[in-house]
Structures are given as structure tokens and as C-alpha cells.
Amino acid sequence: MSLNKKPLKAKGNKGRKKQLLAQEIVHIDITKLQGIVPTVTAMSTMAFSARDLARAADIYDRMLKDKSCGVILTLAGSLISAGLKKVIVDMIRNNMVDAIVSTGANIVDQDFFEALGFRHYVAGDEFKSGMFDGELRELAIDRIYDTFIDEEDLRICDEVTQKIFDSIEPGQYSSRELIESFGQYLEDNDGPKCEDSIVYECFKRGVPIFCPAFSDCSAGFGLVHHLHSRQTAGEAHVSWDGGKDFYELTQLKIANPNTGIFMIGGGVPKNFTQDIVVAAEVLGHDAPMHKYAVQITVADVRDGALSSSTLKEASSWGKVDTALEQMVFSEATLAVPLIVGYAYHKGSWKSRKPKKWANILQSAVAV
Secondary structure (H helix, E strand, C coil): CCCCCCCCCCCCCHHHHHHHCCCECCCCCHHHCCCHHHHHHHHCCCCHHHHHHHHHHHHHHHHHHCCCCEEEEEECCCCHHHHHHHHHHHHHHCCCCCEEEECHHHHHHHHHHHHCCCCEEECCHHHHHCCCHHHHHHHCEEEECCEEEEHHHHHHHHHHHHHHHHHCCCEEECHHHHHHHHHHHHHHCCCCCCCCCHHHHHHHHCCCEECCCCCCCHHHHHHHHHHHHHHHCCCCCEEECHHHHHHHHHHHHHHCCCEEEEEECCHHHHHHHHCHHHHHHHCCCCCCCEEEEEEEECCCHHHCCCCCCCHHHHHHCCCEEEEEEEEEECCHHHHHHHHHHHHHHHCHHHHCCCCCHHHHHCCCCCC
């Protein structure tokens, strides 16, 4: 059964829609960018955000040099649709990250969406004003600032997630387990329909992905319809267990006490990852604070919000050590390619072995 008895159809002119969805977003490739190391190094003797960024790049490189350090990447904000997918995929392929904690939108609505063969598109500058959003709604085009998504394609993504849930043995699952089933779906269907996929690379390489707000994406729509159809039929169903998410990620901290976090944006992924230090203590383990920490954000610290709270503030909660931490107040599409590109071209990852943390979690059962 599909999510919609009547498939969504754009009401506007099809030619106009095709015209608007003509130019695809191209994901930046840091492996092909030359001169990043000397550029970032030069920034270290400047001031303001340039120096902060250079220090953050150095801290990330130190994480990779420290062979006992487990690196956790957190993702918030619209990153994949903005062209950062290949940066993250290259981090996975080159053992520069051991686990990912993300919003569901980045992993399902954007990465898995592209793995199904769909794309994100460049929106013209005139659309930033919002004056044409009514027309976009008629054309079934969704806008993320200066990026377009075809809503008809997104509904298909919703339906595929329901299909996956329908195929799983009924029971309670962490988001990590459910996202692994997305990777298995791609594997069973001849792989992703695009060159790069975060979900698929993590599936192949044993890198766990957690979405602590898992329902807030296409998977949520699929899960809602799966639950409704199963309950209507009086059948057992799949459900997402948020507590199991927290337990599993905490198990990684316990198994690998030396950790570093690379945070893009803030929100739930940021706090969820910082909190595993406290959670490990609750379970009776003397877990050290995250030794290394970098956060890239544009949020303002003055309103006391989670996304903007500084890493020094996190130290007051016993979550992050202050010796090797750096806030970078910059928009992600500017800062991430420079920081990750610096670490990639420095090459410290070449002597790093994959931790394959997903294998640890196969036997992590809450008691």
C-alpha cells in the first residue's frame, strides 16, 4: 500500500517545473582541491574566524593522529542538499570518522533520497525572497533557501521507507539498526543510483549512523503509515526505540573512552553526542570527557540556546575537555571543506585503522 491513494501531481505548468529543476547541486570534492593546507596554515597567523578555523583544522588533524581516539561526526542543518555530501563520504571512505549522529533530514530526506536516484537543484536568487513560494507549491517544488527539491520525488522516498519497514521483522529498533536496513535495501537493489552515498558507505564499512530525532524526516512518514496499516490489520509492527539509540551510542563511549567530536551545526545531534559522557557515568563507568571537540555554527551564544552553547560551557557539564576544543562561527559550506580538506591533505588518516563500531553494537543488548 502506498502512502498516497492518489499520487501527488504538480498543478502548475510542467514545462515551467522542468525549467526550474534544470541545474543540479554539485557536491564539492575536497580530494581534488589543491592548496588547502598552505591556505589554512596561513590563516593560523591571522585573526578572528580565520585563526579559529585554522585551530579547528589542527584539532581535527590531531584526532586523526591519535590512533586511540574514536571520532564522532554530528550533522545538523541542511548539509547534503547544500553540496557537502561528498566531503562526508570521503571522511567515511578514508577512516576519518567512526560514527555519525545526524538529523533524519540529512540522512534520509537528502542522502538516501539521492541514493534512490533523485537530486537537489539550484534555485535562482529571486526565489530567496519567498515571493514565489506560492508558485512553487503549485508546482510541487520544495525550497530550502536557494535549493529546490521535487516534492513528487520526496513522496516516493517516503514510500520506500515504508516499504523497508514493512520488510523488517516486527520489533523495537534503534535508528542505527533501521538505517542499516536502508543500506541493505540499496545493496539488494544494485546499490545507490548516484556516485556517492553516506548511508551506503557507512553500511559497507561498519560506521554506525544514529538519528536521535528519527521521526523528523521521510522515515517518519513511512513509519507512521507502517504503524497505521499494521495496527488497522491487527498485525505486529516495527517501532523506533529512542532509548536504545542512547544506550548504543553510550556503549561506544564505554568501549572506546578516548573520543573526539566534529560537530557541524548544533541541535539534537550535538547534545545527544555530548551527553554520552554523562550516560556512561550513570551506567557506572568512569568515562572521560570528550578529549577533542570542534563545532561549526552560525548560532548566537547570547540567547542561551543549545546549538550555540560553547564547548567551554559544555565543560561545566562534564562533557568536553577544554584543552583541545574550538568553536568556529561560520556557515558550514564555507568552513567544512577547508577544515576537512586540510585534514585530508595532511594525510594523518592514512595510518588510521577503521574501528568498525557497528560490529561492537551487534552484541550491545540493554539489560
